[in-house]
Amino acid sequence: MGGPAAGKQNKRVTITDVARHAGVSVAAVSKVMRNAYGVSPAMQEKVRAAIAELDYRPHAAARGMRGRTYTIGVLLDNVRNAFFADILDGIQEELRHGEYTVLIGAAGFDPEEQAKTIRALVDRQMDGLILIAPGTSRAEVLATAAATPTVVIGHHDSADTHDSVVDADDTGAGLVVDHLVSLGHRDIALVSAPGTRANQWKRTPETVLTAGYRAAMERHGLSGHMSVHHAAYSDDGGFKAGMTLLTAEQPPTAIMTGADVAALGIYRAAHELGLRIPDDLSLVGYNNTALAALAPVQLTSVDQAGHTMGSSAARMLIERVEGRRDRAMQTSMTPRLVVRASTTALRTD
Template sequence: MVTRDRRRRVTITDVAEHAQVSTTAVSKVLRNAYGVSEAMRLKVQAAIDELGYRPHNAARAMRGRTFTIGVLLPHIRNPFFADILDGLTDEISASGYQAIMVQSGGNDPAAERRASDALVDRQVDGVLWVAPVCPRGQLEKLAKDIPLVVLGRHDRSALYDCVLDDDEVGAELVVEHLIALGHRRIAHITQKDTVGGRTALLHTIRAATYERMMTEHGLADHIAIAATSYTEEGGYDGARELLVRDPRPTAIFAGADQAAFGALAAVHEAGLSVPGDISVAGYDNARLTGLAHVALTSVDQDGAIMGQTAGRLLLERIAGRTAAVRFSVTPTLVARRSTASPGPSLLGE
């Protein structure tokens, strides 16, 4: 490897020399530490500005904080994640923290593990983990080392905080809405489990609630689930699978908007119309999806608020809180044009 002749960084020592004080004094000013006179503060600040000094993060990391929050996202194709990230950024940037993101690779536990390790190696001060699929034990192990907030899982843990929306309520709203419109053959698209036996994952809860609601309304015989993934591709594949069933469902409840979009594509491709031939509903209602030209009925969970809260909880944990907090938002249904009563011809069993 060739060493680039990049000009040497301005260090705390340079600032100290320039201001004719000790490095300790400069460090104290930087950290707003106790024991600095106003005169000292001004003098050092002037030197900092003059030299264009910026603290070296890696060096800080060796001693303590990095002022960095790590965010693990399954992928960046879901605009709902963008809402979360915006909320988080809002909350933490005032405290001088910076968010860095790493893709955790959707549904693959090994990739997820690598991503989480990458953040630990980079010595982040806290982690926001969105929709992890790993076993709970792994989360707790991480939480022992680093302040952790998990978003979108229904675990209960004494070691980390949880931010979630009430997926049971959300799924109930959708199924009730469809039933109220007159649907009986309501199908569901969910995410395939890659690790056995999880019940705290949000897609598991949405699917279980769908089944429960169907059963409670005497529609157990019409339960139809396609287990693919919460992506456009997954929605597309899932819908194709559901559409060939006989009799065909009159409504599809996709567990996520992205999957609903994929389902819409499959429905159109099959020559069917929405909501004339089939109703489609999603979940997430990311900002601006209301704009989408086929206005999708969806469940609104306020991603920005969730991200903001996650940020606040992380800052609190970094500041020393150890008691676990659970923050739950109550979702609401936003009915749009992708759902309607089934035509009379569709009602026959």
């Protein structure tokens, strides 16, 4: 007996089972679960005992129909970006000891794919969303934020519907330029991500980084030496940009990038052209990911405190979800330069 073929579901323990087992009403159990008002200590104990005994866990989908799901959704384009891993760690750490679960949607770089993923998260009734540098149109994000508490990480554009966490990328670019200039470099090129893909974001990290670069170069009287190239933040993107820059008539003596991984692509290009780092070319990454610290790599980079950004974002989001704050806010972090072996004084030969 007990249909063997059925295969699935040996019957979940439901709130009704708990109620029956404890000899109380379903409503009472629900109250205890949500520690709502109007429950006597005696009731508490009885119900908790029953819950423990039956190993009851609430059914999130059912919860999602009426109340909250206790789930936070995180959107990112690519798990491979180590900087995102830092952010995730921060988010997880902040939420680990609460009752929330973090679920990650890795959407890839295609804006349409990202939009689909955002919708998927919303459809699954996430209590709140953290969007890491979304490539979707701003309008789409604003629409989402109107219905679900949302924190945007990366884009400097602020809005009164969603919270933001950013890094002062302009300052970061300044740090790098200052460092390189102090080493005697003047021909300093910047490799950053391609500009906004017509998606209405005015102040993406790239844009702000580029602005910071320009400002710093001007400050040092090097306007004539500015050179900005665009490349995807990947090994391959960096490689191509590196090839172009380094085979130009007047190649730069130093290259700074918006991402460590792109810097390593440039490293490969330099290598292939017989140039040594740092003797023939100083190279600077961004984000100070684990990549940059590897023994054979030793890349000078800018630390963005991804961990802190993540935990701030999570904290801000929960405030909103739980209704403890109803006004949008922005948090900005200050970057720090980490000098390693990939930058050195300009040879004066």
